[in-house]
Amino acid sequence: xxxxxxxxxxxxxxxxxxxxxxxxxxxxxxxxxxxxxxxxxxxxxxxxxxxxxxxxxxxxxxxxxxxxxxxxxxxxxxxxxxxxxxxxxxxxxxxxxxxxxxxxxxxxxxxxxxxxxxxxxxxxxxxxxxxxxxxxxxxxxxxxxxxxxxxxxxxxxxxxxxxxxxxxxxxxxxxxxxxxxxxxxxxxxxxxxxxxxxxxxxxxxxxxxxxxxxxxxxxxxxxxxxxxxxxxxxxxxxxxxxxxxxxxxxxxxxxxxxxxxxxxxxxxxxxxxxxxxxxxxxxxxxxxxxxxxxxxxxxxxxxxxxxxxxxxxxxxxxxxxxxxxxxxxxxxxxxxxxxxxxxxxxxxxxxxxxxxxxxxxxxxxxxxxxxxxxxxxxxxxxxxxxxxxxxxxxxxxxxxxx
Amino acid sequence: xxxxxxxxxxxxxxxxxxxxxxxxxxxxxxxxxxxxxxxxxxxxxxxxxxxxxxxxxxxxxxxxxxxxxxxxxxxxxxxxxxxxxxxxxxxxxxxxxxxxxxxxxxxxxxxxxxxxxxxxxxxxxxxxxxxxxxxxxxxxxxxxxxxxxxxxxxxxxxxxxxxxxxxxxxxxxxxxxxxxxxxxxxxxxxxxxxxxxxxxxxxxxxxxxxxxxxxxxxxxxxxxxxxxxxxxxxxxxxxxxxxxxxxxxxxxxxxxxxxxxxxxxxxxxxxxxxxxxxxxxxxxxxxxxxxxxxxxxxxxxxxxxxxxxxxxxxxxxxxxxxxxxxxxxxxxxxxxxxxxxxxxxxxxxxxxxxxxxxxxxxxxxxxxxxxxxxxxxxxxxxxxxxxxxxxxxxxxxxxxxx
Numbered sequence: 001x002x003x004x005x006x007x008x009x010x011x012x013x014x015x016x017x018x019x020x021x022x023x024x025x026x027x028x029x030x031x032x033x034x035x036x037x038x039x040x041x042x043x044x045x046x047x048x049x050x051x052x053x054x055x056x057x058x059x060x061x062x063x064x065x066x067x068x069x070x071x072x073x074x075x076x077x078x079x080x081x082x083x084x085x086x087x088x089x090x091x092x093x094x095x096x097x098x099x100x101x102x103x104x105x106x107x108x109x110x111x112x113x114x115x116x117x118x119x120x121x122x123x124x125x126x127x128x129x130x131x132x133x134x135x136x137x138x139x140x141x142x143x144x145x146x147x148x149x150x151x152x153x154x155x156x157x158x159x160x161x162x163x164x165x166x167x168x169x170x171x172x173x174x175x176x177x178x179x180x181x182x183x184x185x186x187x188x189x190x191x192x193x194x195x196x197x198x199x200x201x202x203x204x205x206x207x208x209x210x211x212x213x214x215x216x217x218x219x220x221x222x223x224x225x226x227x228x229x230x231x232x233x234x235x236x237x238x239x240x241x242x243x244x245x246x247x248x249x250x251x252x253x254x255x256x257x258x259x260x261x262x263x264x265x266x267x268x269x270x271x272x273x274x275x276x277x278x279x280x281x282x283x284x285x286x287x288x289x290x291x292x293x294x295x296x297x298x299x300x301x302x303x304x305x306x307x308x309x310x311x312x313x314x315x316x317x318x319x320x321x322x323x324x325x326x327x328x329x330x331x332x333x334x335x336x337x338x339x340x341x342x343x344x345x346x347x348x349x350x351x352x353x354x355x356x357x358x359x360x361x362x363x364x365x366x367x368x369x370x371x372x373x374x375x376x377x378x379x380x381x382x383x384x385x386x387x388x389x390x391x392x393x394x395x396x397x398x399x400x401x402x
Numbered sequence: 403x404x405x406x407x408x409x410x411x412x413x414x415x416x417x418x419x420x421x422x423x424x425x426x427x428x429x430x431x432x433x434x435x436x437x438x439x440x441x442x443x444x445x446x447x448x449x450x451x452x453x454x455x456x457x458x459x460x461x462x463x464x465x466x467x468x469x470x471x472x473x474x475x476x477x478x479x480x481x482x483x484x485x486x487x488x489x490x491x492x493x494x495x496x497x498x499x500x501x502x503x504x505x506x507x508x509x510x511x512x513x514x515x516x517x518x519x520x521x522x523x524x525x526x527x528x529x530x531x532x533x534x535x536x537x538x539x540x541x542x543x544x545x546x547x548x549x550x551x552x553x554x555x556x557x558x559x560x561x562x563x564x565x566x567x568x569x570x571x572x573x574x575x576x577x578x579x580x581x582x583x584x585x586x587x588x589x590x591x592x593x594x595x596x597x598x599x600x601x602x603x604x605x606x607x608x609x610x611x612x613x614x615x616x617x618x619x620x621x622x623x624x625x626x627x628x629x630x631x632x633x634x635x636x637x638x639x640x641x642x643x644x645x646x647x648x649x650x651x652x653x654x655x656x657x658x659x660x661x662x663x664x665x666x667x668x669x670x671x672x673x674x675x676x677x678x679x680x681x682x683x684x685x686x687x688x689x690x691x692x693x694x695x696x697x698x699x700x701x702x703x704x705x706x707x708x709x710x711x712x713x714x715x716x717x718x719x720x721x722x723x724x725x726x727x728x729x730x731x732x733x734x735x736x737x738x739x740x741x742x743x744x745x746x747x748x749x750x751x752x753x754x755x756x757x758x759x760x761x762x763x764x765x766x767x768x769x770x771x772x773x774x775x776x777x778x779x780x781x782x783x784x785x786x787x788x789x790x791x792x793x794x795x796x797x798x799x800x801x802x803x804x
Contacts, residue, residue, distance in 0.1 A: 038764075042763060043766065070731050082752065350484065354438075360443035361442070
């Protein structure tokens with residue numbers, strides 16, 4: 001399903017084509033987060049209009065509402081949502097983390113370095129998850145009902161949801177977990193991966209599911225420990241998954257993140273695609289692509305848009321905050337060089353007014369811009385990889401390859 | 403600015419063309435409510451796509467935020483919002499009512515017959531408005547600051563906002579006001595209308611304002627009292643306004659509403675357009691058009707959409723409620739005969755999921771459908787007026803001409 005179209009001589013970067021049952025992803029590619037089968041504030045036609053290539057929905061949330069049977073009855077995720085391009089589903093493993101240890105530890109995937117920029121709950125509290133060898137028991141955030149996830153049940157749910165690429169149940173550990181816990185969790189995740197692979201094989205030929213072309217990826221865990229990451233990449237890499245995702249704790253700093261990728265990627269089969277879960281800051285994108293990441297997802301660009309923070313190359317952190325009083329009568333678009341529908345039609349002054357007034361039209365306009373910005377950034381990055389100019393492009397963006 | 407293109411022999415209905423500085427409105431026409439220069443949840447390009455002809459913004463709300471000077475600096479309402487079609491601004495008179503007597507009396511414009519379907523506050527409370535001969539004093543709902551509106555200041559604010567059609571400050575009385583109060587308020591509204599007319603004349607040739615083609619309409623008041631309505635129509639009708647709006651209390655029943663129109667419209671100059679403020683239920687539209695109303699605005703269709711209630715001809719009250727469990731796996735669009743972007747792409751089942759999940763994408767999709775529905779209904783109505791089939795069309799819609 002994956003074809004490498006160019007491999008850099010200077011870095012670990014590559015370009016490729018990831019063929020799915022719903023079209024080909026040109027990689028490296030940004031995958032937008034559509035937790036409940038909707039990228040927040042933007043309808044699928046709008047996603048297509050800004051050139052977005054793929055979305056990732058969440059198995060846990062869709063299982064709770066509307067339920068996988070309802071999604072399947074409406075044609076699977078594609079028929080259900082009207083998004084006709086490539087899709088992925090995350091497994092619920094991140095929810096095992098964020099409702100469990102993330103809540104107990106009060107941290108996200110990377111401890112304390114991105115305050116407000118990830119999905120982890122900020123307030124500490126008791127875990128809402130119980131884990132055993134068999135699987136994970138949650139309380140539903142919708143109605144409080146108990147809800148069990150096993151590696152097998154998650155694959156069944158995902159077969160019904162019908163995404164093009166599905167991920168097995170894993171345990172995403174916290175940066176504050178110690179080595180012993182991280183190792184035990186990793187080993188359980190490996191056993192779960194084998195069970196998921198078997199369940200997937202048994203269901204693979206069942207024509208009742210909405211997407212026969214669906215592929216299962218494996219997830220590498222191991223926290224920020226070198227030997228564990230190398231072992232996890234080797235074990236998961238040997239299981240003949242169609243591709244691989246890198247999940248779990250990425251340590252306590254950006255440098256820790258890059259090291260995790262440096263340990264992991266060389267140990268994975270190079271003919272398969274590599275997805276980095278939940279990372280998408282601009283400097284992260286350059287560093288991850290330079291290490292051979294093909295796809296990545298992140299909720300931050302869309303969440304930032306909703307909070308008033310929109311991308312502008314060259315501004316501090318390549319963002320401006322629309323609530324800033326300086327923009328009140330600014331008649332320029334967010335980015336005069338942007339070709340998104342928002343920049344074509346609306347000024348910073350009007351967007352500030354909509355944002356400050358809480359007008360619903362604001363959220364879509366700001367989100368379309370941030371999505372278009374990332375789509376164009378990845379277009380530039382693919383060109384730079386093929387032209388062996390990735391480091392120069394990173395420098396142009398005020399960052400490095402890490 | 404108004405040209406009657408057909409006058410019915412059978413009813414008071416007519417078709418016409420209302421020429422503004424930003425295009426021609428084919429009448430009868432629905433005007434969407436864009437209180438803060440945004441139809442809730444839909445960007446201006448989306449409004450154009452569903453064929454909407456005009457919007458009405460609110461002087462009071464835009465004065466408070468972002469302020470008329472900010473709007474003027476960004477090119478007036480058209481440049482500011484990116485909506486390039488005809489616009490109106492209401493004067494703030496309705497806020498005099500809803501923050502004042504409406505709050506004291508706990509009622510809307512029509513007492514108790516449309517629970518939940520108008521903008522009046524439901525809870526009774528102390529008035530937040532003080533009225534005098536000079537004007538009205540409000541507390542800002544944004545920051546609590548005191549804010550004075552006089553007939554002259556409102557015209558100045560509206561000149562800066564730059565809508566194509568502006569309305570003078572008036573006092574919208576409550577259905578629970580007695581005859582003496584209603585008469586005194588009407589007479590003051592007449593004096594305010596004269597002051598507004600004079601202020602408008604003094605500012606008409608000032609090139610610093612963003613819309614030199616702006617026209618001032620008069621507002622008829624008089625509550626549900628026949629002699630007062632006839633007097634107000636005569637007095638306001640004699641003041642050489644470019645058109646007329648019918649405001650204020652419309653009584654306690656639909657029959658009261660029709661009677662108010664029956665008293666008012668024949669007393670107005672027939673060569674000028676007639677706008678009905680704040681009314682837009684389907685049966686109201688037929689009855690109002692049959693009496694000679696050319697344009698009308700109503701927030702209900704867009705608010706209903708946000709609450710899950712979407713139009714479907716033939717359903718009870720021509721609406722279905724998307725939260726209804728029966729739609730969970732319904733793969734049909736809201737209306738299979740509808741040509742809106744929502745019905746082209748999305749099923750009732752998906753829309754229910756978005757609505758129940760509070761997904762932001764829901765609000766735009768539902769609102770686009772309800773707007774398109776009204777645009778097409780008014781297309782049908784104009785055809786029916788020209789074909790002398792308005793009563794038959796009303797019957798087809800399960801209603802009458804009232």
